[in-house]
Amino acid sequence: MTAEDRNLSAVLYGIDDLRLEEMPIPEPKENEVLVRVHCMGICGSDVHFLKHGRIGSYTLAGPMVLGHEASGVVVRTGAAVSHLQPGDRVALEPGVPCRQCTLCHTGRYNLCRDVRFCACPPTHGALTGFFAHAADYCYKLPKNVSLEEGAMLEPLSVAIHACRRAGITLGSSVLIIGAGPIGLVTVLTAKAMGATNILITDLLPHRLEMAKKIGATSTLHIRSADKQKTVKEIVSLLKCEPHISIECSGSENGICLAVLATAPTGVVMLVGNSPPEVKVPLIEASLKEVDIRGIFRYSNTYPTALSMVASGVVDIKHLITHKYPLEKIAEAFEKAHTGEDNPIKIMIYCSDSNENFTSHE
Ligand SMILES: [Zn+2]
Ligand SMILES: [Zn+2]
Incomplete structure (x- = not known):
């Protein structure tokens, strides 16, 4: 051997x-x-x-x-x-x-x-x-796609599935909560799918720097536990309430924030790995006719992810x-x-x- x-x-x-x-x-x-x-x-x-x-x-x-x-x-x-x-x-x-x-x-x-x-x-x-x-x-993989990028098609697939189920389209205003790897690939994907207004939040400033570099239109460093205040900051940065909020932190705070911030008729997409039971202002979502959706991994995303990378639409x-x-x-x-x-x-x-x-x- x-x-x-x-x-x-x-x-x-x-x-x-x-x-x-x-x-x-x-x-x-x-x-x-x-x-x-x-x-x-x-x-x-x-x-x-x-x-x-x-x-x-x-x-x-x-x-x-x-x-x-x-x-x-x-x-x-x-x-x-x-x-x-x-x-x-x-x-x-x-x-x-x-x-x-x-x-x-x-x-x-x-x-x-x-x-x-x-x-x-x-x-x-x-x-x-x-x-x-x-x-x-x-x-x-085609010649112009590296093996590293090939491995990255997996997290990218999560983002594609989330953005598809959230209904992101040309002109969407999107809030992404959590700027870890999944939050960041979601920025790339939302942008590629036509979102024109993407605000991402995190507790760690270095992640937000990366988010800015790869195309987030605005970032918010969460410092306060006051959710209503944070919602106001979100609306002022996005200049509107987000149509779609994609929760990538998995935290109860993140999920609550998504529900509170999302515009009436909007969508909250749960992506982050969260505890089995969380306390959320469900009635707020109900009275705004906000749909709360989730994802489990992804399906039919690899060919799309590969095209996005091979064509240079996402880096x-x-x-x-x-x-x-x-x-x-x-x-x-x-x-x-x-x-x-x-x-x-x-x-x-x-x-x-x-x-x-x-x-x-
Ligand atoms: Zn993974
Ligand atoms: Zn089967």
Whole structure:
């Protein structure tokens, strides 16, 4: 076995127990491809699993490889795969549904009861050297799209699904609450979909600086717990009440603010990972005929995300602020957890090739 054939994997055994281990290289089934994983973006949900051993109703039941924002190079194809070949660079859509149920047939496959999603128990993730994945959930990257951008199609997909369900269109005035990676890709997507007025809020000024750089029309650094005062500031900055509020912080305060700020007949879109029960001014929403909607991951977004990146409509490279080889995964997760050095998206490189690792530094 050469160094290139190693299958080093980041396996989560329990709370704060992440181990680097060699795993056998998987055999692709007939409808799968074997992918040499290139890079993987650390997501808030990976950090949550590491720190809590669970997320929502998903609890770690046995050792699980982390990671779901991945891209790589096809090294082998299953017998029934004809649209991909070894050498193809691909982005991996992490959720593979049953393809048989009504939800799958109607295109809402993200809600399929039998979806297997990378790094959601009991399905292994892609923070590994070699990963076998359903070939129809791999998207070939054109030459002008890097593997890093391929990995970023995953968070971008969340934003596309949220903006679609929120009904963003030409001229929309949008409030985005929370300027973490998802809030930031939502700025990019809302803008690409025609929103002309985008205000984003956060508690951390450095995130708002980034939001401004990538196209937010205004930013609000939240300093006061007085929500009515904050709503006034929002309306004065946007010069109107937002038609659409996209809540990306997952906090009860954020959700309340979204409900209070949204214009009558508007939409509140819940995106952030929030506790199972929150106290919100529901009647306020009801009396304004504001629709509260949610999302669960995304469906039918990868082709759109890829076109957006390939055509240059959005530039997601800037959101990658830190890069680590897989060997330094503990350090990378520590940074993601503490937020030291203000990371936005941390990218892990799973291939041994140092050339790949340093070429985009
Ligand atoms: Zn993610
Ligand atoms: Zn299904």
